[in-house]
Amino acid sequence: MDRPLLLxxxxxxxxxxxxxxxxxxxxxPQPDSARQQALVHLVxxxxxxxxxxxxxxxxxxALTPERLAEWPDDALVATIIxxxxxxAMPGWERFLNESEAGWIVARLKQGFPPLD
Amino acid sequence: xxxxxxxxxxxxxxxxxxxTPPDAVRGTGDLGVVIERAAGRVQVVExxxxxxxxxxxxxxxxxxxxVAFSRDARxxxxxxxxxxxxxxxxxxxxxxxxxxQAGNSIGGSVSQDGRLVVAQNYEPGGIKAFDADTxxxxxxxxxxxxxxxxxxxxxLADVSGQRFVYALFDANEIRVTDFSDPKKxxxxxxxxxxxxxxxxxxxxxRYFLAGLFGEDGISLLDLWKPEAGARKxxxxxxxxxxxxxxxxxxxxxxxxxxxGQAWLPAIGRHEVxxxxxxxxxxxxxxxxKGQPVFVMARPDGRQIxxxxxxPDNEWVQVIDTVDxxxxxxxxxxxxxxxxxxxxxxxxxxxxxxxxxxxxxVDTATFALRKxxxxxxxxxIFFTSRAQRIGx
Numbered sequence: 328m329d330r331p332l333l334l335x336x337x338x339x340x341x342x343x344x345x346x347x348x349x350x351x352x353x354x355x356p357q358p359d360s361a362r363q364q365a366l367v368h369l370v371x372x373x374x375x376x377x378x379x380x381x382x383x384x385x386x387x388x389a390l391t392p393e394r395l396a397e398w399p400d401d402a403l404v405a406t407i408i409x410x411x412x413x414x415a416m417p418g419w420e421r422f423l424n425e426s427e428a429g430w431i432v433a434r435l436k437q438g439f440p441p442l443d
Numbered sequence: 444x445x446x447x448x449x450x451x452x453x454x455x456x457x458x459x460x461x462x463t464p465p466d467a468v469r470g471t472g473d474l475g476v477v478i479e480r481a482a483g484r485v486q487v488v489e490x491x492x493x494x495x496x497x498x499x500x501x502x503x504x505x506x507x508x509x510v511a512f513s514r515d516a517r518x519x520x521x522x523x524x525x526x527x528x529x530x531x532x533x534x535x536x537x538x539x540x541x542x543x544q545a546g547n548s549i550g551g552s553v554s555q556d557g558r559l560v561v562a563q564n565y566e567p568g569g570i571k572a573f574d575a576d577t578x579x580x581x582x583x584x585x586x587x588x589x590x591x592x593x594x595x596x597x598x599l600a601d602v603s604g605q606r607f608v609y610a611l612f613d614a615n616e617i618r619v620t621d622f623s624d625p626k627k628x629x630x631x632x633x634x635x636x637x638x639x640x641x642x643x644x645x646x647x648x649r650y651f652l653a654g655l656f657g658e659d660g661i662s663l664l665d666l667w668k669p670e671a672g673a674r675k676x677x678x679x680x681x682x683x684x685x686x687x688x689x690x691x692x693x694x695x696x697x698x699x700x701x702x703g704q705a706w707l708p709a710i711g712r713h714e715v716x717x718x719x720x721x722x723x724x725x726x727x728x729x730x731x732k733g734q735p736v737f738v739m740a741r742p743d744g745r746q747i748x749x750x751x752x753x754p755d756n757e758w759v760q761v762i763d764t765v766d767x768x769x770x771x772x773x774x775x776x777x778x779x780x781x782x783x784x785x786x787x788x789x790x791x792x793x794x795x796x797x798x799x800x801x802x803x804v805d806t807a808t809f810a811l812r813k814x815x816x817x818x819x820x821x822x823i824f825f826t827s828r829a830q831r832i833g834x
Contacts, residue, residue, distance in 0.1 A: 368797075372778070372796065372797075372819075373690065373691070373753045375506055376507075376690075376691045376692070376753075377691075377692065379504065379506050379507070379524050379547070380480060380481065380504065380506030380524070381504050381506070381524070381525070383504070383524070383525070383547065384547055384565070384566070385506075385507060385524065385547065385549065385565060386565070386595065386612065386640070386692060410688065415638075415640075415656060415689065415692065417688030417689055417690055418688060419690075421754075422754065442481060
């Protein structure tokens with residue numbers, strides 16, 4: 328199997344796992360406040376390398392509520408965790424788990440919190 | 444009536460006096476700016492005594508900010524992510540002119556004769572030329588590659604003859620725009636490799652190199668023989684191995700040439716690539732601590748300094764260009780984003796975003812000379828860039 332295909336399978340498996348997870352617990356666990364702060368820093372500063380510190384886009388697309396509104400949460404979580412083959416978006420699974428990615432997606436859709 | 448009209452004028456005059464620094468008569472050859480990215484502010488610094496002279500605020504979104512300097516090295520042109528282009532007076536430390544020239548911008552450069560400032564933009568994709576004194580828009584050159592489709596522009600570099608060379612991330616092209624007649628720019632297109640992410644010209648302005656994200660290799664255009672088109676060098680350096688994820692795009696500039704070799708970041712590999720600067724054949728690769736972001740030669744060419752993408756971005760490594768190996772590894776702070784050498788290279792300034800400081804390090808002994816506080820600093824730019832091609 329070539330790499331893009333493998334990644335798609337991985338993404339699908341990830342989505343399935345998420346769906347199962349969601350079915351088991353309606354309320355996903357929230358990161359504690361220190362971790363939330365670390366995630367805000369990661370998104371604004373390091374995701375910001377490509378998406379802009381104000382998340383208005385750069386080499387990567389804007390991550391504003393308007394831009395993300397049409398995307399299902401699961402697809403966005405999968406993008407964060409596994410990246411998007413064929414684009415410059417890497418997977419961040421070494422640094423985040425899926426519930427943390429879910430927390431980020433929910434915040435992005437509301438308007439992301441500022442740096443402390 | 445007359446008196447009433449005078450009062451505001453007097454107040455203005457007093458305000459101007461209050462903000463004029465006492466050392467107004469001085470040179471600018473040892474000045475520079477440090478970007479405080481989250482605060483939308485720059486510090487004006489001086490590297491003869493390693494001090495900060497003051498700040499200039501109100502510059503907008505400075506993530507991915509770039510700075511070029513006027514020919515007289517008095518003014519800094521600050522390019523913000525939000526399309527802001529600000530002309531900052533380094534002597535009075537005030538904003539001289541400011542325009543919002545695009546929706547999303549990543550930098551710019553100054554023409555050979557110093558009269559034009561050219562910005563490179565992601566949105567709308569293309570380049571724009573401005574009068575260097577007034578920031579009046581002179582020419583808009585969209586990077587249109589198909590009807591209604593505009594590419595993000597990367598790697599803009601000034602070369603001789605009022606020309607600017609740049610690459611199109613979305614269109615796999617290198618373009619050269621000639622602003623000899625600023626209001627009637629002439630653009631020539633050269634097909635190049637996949638997804639060029641940044642570019643550089645060699646210090647003589649002869650070769651333009653575009654680093655490629657979409658394939659292993661570098662696209663090379665000889666500006667003395669542009670009709671021959673772009674060719675690919677260092678092809679297949681990954682040898683079909685799976686790329687490591689790239690958590691930050693590398694940057695290229697003209698300081699990558701040293702000791703007759705080009706020193707370049709490998710994409711998706713923890714290596715610095717080395718190529719002969721005459722034949723462009725690969726002559727080596729040096730394993731390093733992470734994905735390189737900046738690979739910068741000390742001005743004399745004896746050392747190459749390398750910083751890294753997240754998550755290895757607290758490290759800096761120094762390569763000896765004769766032995767072609769790492770001779771020093773250290774951490775000046777957390778999230779090291781940029782380095783700038785003093786004009787003759789006895790010191791290097793390093794910004795550590797997450798440690799909120801700039802470190803001045805002796806390049807001969809690697810001793811720390813000074814630490815200066817700064818609010819989430821990113822780029823450091825010294826006025827010596829004003830006299831160099833491709834900055």
